[in-house]
Amino acid sequence: MKIQKAYSTTDVHVAGEAFRIISGAPFVHYQSLEQLQEQLPHVFGEEINFLLKEPRGFAGLNGCLVVPPISLEADAAVVFFNHEGPVPLQYGGVAAVITALLECGQLQPQTSHEYNIETISGVVAVKAVMEQDEVISVSIKLEPSKVIQRNVPLSLEGSRATYSLVQAGELYAVFNQKDASPRILVEELSGLKRWGQAAIEALRSSTSAKGVILMDDSALKENKLKSITFREDGYIVRSPGFGPGAACLASSIHCSGIGLEEPVVNESIYGGRLELKIVQEIDGSYQCKVTTRGFITGMQTFVLDPTDPLYDGFLLK
Template identity: 25%
Template sequence: MSQPGTESIRTVDYHTAGEPFRIVTSGVSPPPGETMLAKRAWAEEHLDRTRRMLVQEPRGHADMYGCFLTATLDAGADLGVLFFHNAGFSTACGHGTIALVTWALESGRIFWPEGCSAAKVVVDVPSGRLVTWARLEGGDVTSVRFRNVPSFVLQRSVPVVGMEVDIAYGGAFYAIAPAPVAINIQNLDRLVTAGREVKAALNARGGIVHPLEPGLRDIYGVIWTQADRNVAVFANGEVDRSPCGSGTSARLALLHATGELALGDVLQHRSIVDSEFTGRIVEETDVAGLPAVVTDVEGSAHLTGRHEFFLEPTDPLGPGFLLR
């Protein structure tokens, strides 16, 4: 029997291409706000302790990812969501969008008729409104494809800590560069260390801002590339086990800018654990005069657990800790 005053939060956990995603289903009221960025700002002020409880040890780990559900901005969307990680709240999360839509359909939160083989689900996220399409077989969602906000290259060949990186946006800003060592688990510590250095140096300089929305700013992650493989190091040294959904869009924008991918071309993007997302350029456009592309990214998510987490008022560790 729990102590009086014990906090209780229920979640459903999925993984998308190996990357965890913890969906809060009860115990937290939806964050208020007229825009998704305003809801995110409210959550940063009022829900950070809850985020830390769900991400940090002993209930989570340094590479945990999750979300709070929100109201949609209007009747044009089916779901609203705020994403969180080990350092705070992100503006976009492709793997989380795939997992969220999978959960919403498989749990019955969004109804779909028996025998239906496809469903369209619209999701409001801080970076914008995403349209997604799910493939269905029986009661199972076999994959989800999301159409991302316009992605673009902000800066090319930026010198930083002894190398050059390109800066591209796919719902969040990423520094993209060839990996300094082979992308494998044995080299992970070196890739994380280098990613931290690049991110810190670029953000210390400042000036990385979306031309239409000043609330979308700063480097979120560093994407190390090696042919069709990548690893994204984001937040506070967090490592994406998936090929990174928003990062895939950013890389598609860069490959389009360099002439390596054209409209309609497909990128089979692999992660450090050899899981895959399929990315495609579906439209050429512009953002405040910058050449941009609209991309589709597709992957699959799988249920891993249902949890009820507790925080007793006498727990000396409070919402927890991180060892790295």
Template identity: 25%
Template sequence: MSVVACHAEGEACDVVVGGIPHVRGQTMLHKQIEFMSHHEWRRDQLLNEPRGRCGLNAVFLLPPCSLGAKCGLLFAKNDEYVPVSVSSMIAAAHVIVNGPDAEIDRLKIPTTRFTFDTIAGAVDVDVNLKRESSNGFNIPKCQAVTVHGIPSFVFGLDYELDLYGLGQISIDVAYGGVICAFVDADSVGVSIHDGNGQKMIEIGERIKNALRELHDFVHPVQADLHGVSTVVFTDRVDRDNSGSNTRKKTNMAAVISPGRLDRSPSGTAVFARLAVLYARGDISKETLSCQSIIGTRLYGRIRGKTMVDKYEAILPSVTGRAWIHSLKQVGMNPGDPFPEGFRGADQWGPDEYKRGRTVTYDPHNLELPSGW
């Protein structure tokens, strides 16, 4: 596999640009089913140790199914596939415009727009470009990527959850590409910084497991998308005095599979957080600056409103940056005793967990079209 390795605001992502055989399917969902049936070992080979690690994501660039789309994207996490990954889309967009196969002559300055085909639908992306001189050539350099997200909505506010040792805590649950549960960090006795990472992971996993036992949150249109995937610790939203009066700021820490902190603020969590803040009347047209545990930021805003079945939803957009740091060819030595890699308990958790799959989005039980 040909891979361009990036990070998007700190979150690592391998963008697989070549080496994947033709994946059949009339939709991206069908392609994911085909990929999981015949090529999942490639995901494991890439993300498991020793070639990968538990903090690595992958996005596979495939031919699109939708007319007019630039390419189709399959988002692979270590323990799950997700319909949308904002950090992976930011990384993929950066690779398309500044990677080794970039079609520089087709880029428009200052903004190039294209569409990604995803399981969640078509997603428009704006790439902000600035012309820079390098070795006598004027090259359009990517400055930032804006992902115009899918409709995001709130399942419910102020769910009461009673956890041993923590007492009764209040949880907001919203969808922003994955289903997120939000908890105020102060309410569980932690502050959002890297030094509290292990404590947030422990509490976040307990909250996620408890919510899955008590509530089966199901997307009203995509029934296979169910269950809380991400627990996000939040603090208050303040006015951002460093910019204009139309900007607010907050800190976020997202606990994701297989039990780790997202290095970025998590773009899907920003989508969902905007939906929660809008439902509470805490934000409307302002830009929300979201800071991660390592100080990186994503900027979110609401560009419109819509409905998803019975839910009032927002149309969010998130802006962030990515950096390419290496190019690699990933293959398999015939004598390698770990062709699909391995997972050590020190990083991946106990054996019964690290061998299992997190069933947040599992289309294995879906039927392929007749005559497939």
């Protein structure tokens, strides 16, 4: 083996969604995170491909590059990216990063449990509670979510369906389980994948939605939701999703008129759970607080061998 470069990473999953936190930022001059983000494809593109693509990564793996903060109010700064390129903000990634920084001793625990993480989208306030050197909960307030349209008709798989357009960080098309044939169960996964691809194709020419969500809110009165989210490329998001969860809750409240004061648990098809609570409602917009926790799954050193025929990696979706 001929080693050209080596990289250290910490892998964390948050409700089933995987994040790879990379140590060692590129040695380039930057005066803002925006400037660093602009340079990443040019000065760190090889590393992103190497560490996120197979055989070292996979299609759903998210990247996090932690750097010293620029803002005086922040405890740390992070730039997010995936296989398509830089991502302005990933709330799940914020939860993953604060978990790794605290549990690995890179950030001193605060008695207030309050921290600030700087991102391209601004400084995100986080509450991370530790017990016996382990982060047991992470709470983040999301930007407000709002239903833009409801009961939008769509011809889907030869039948008529309706969906709601919800702005929750990104624009999502939210379908209700009762209007779709596959149930949100692992044993229905093949049918769900076909349904998701059909929904994405049907919506492609009519909306700029960044994701399709199938939601089961039949147990909403018991403070339970279940959902599955499909990205634009058809890939299934492994967690219930921070933005998708907020979109589901906003859609359910808007359409049913149910007032919710207690937290709601949104569960993914794989059993991952996020707790959501409405903390503020203003003019039809709902601000959610999401509570979850991250789990460190591994600390690894990857080596770059220039003779490796799969040097650039590959993706199977």
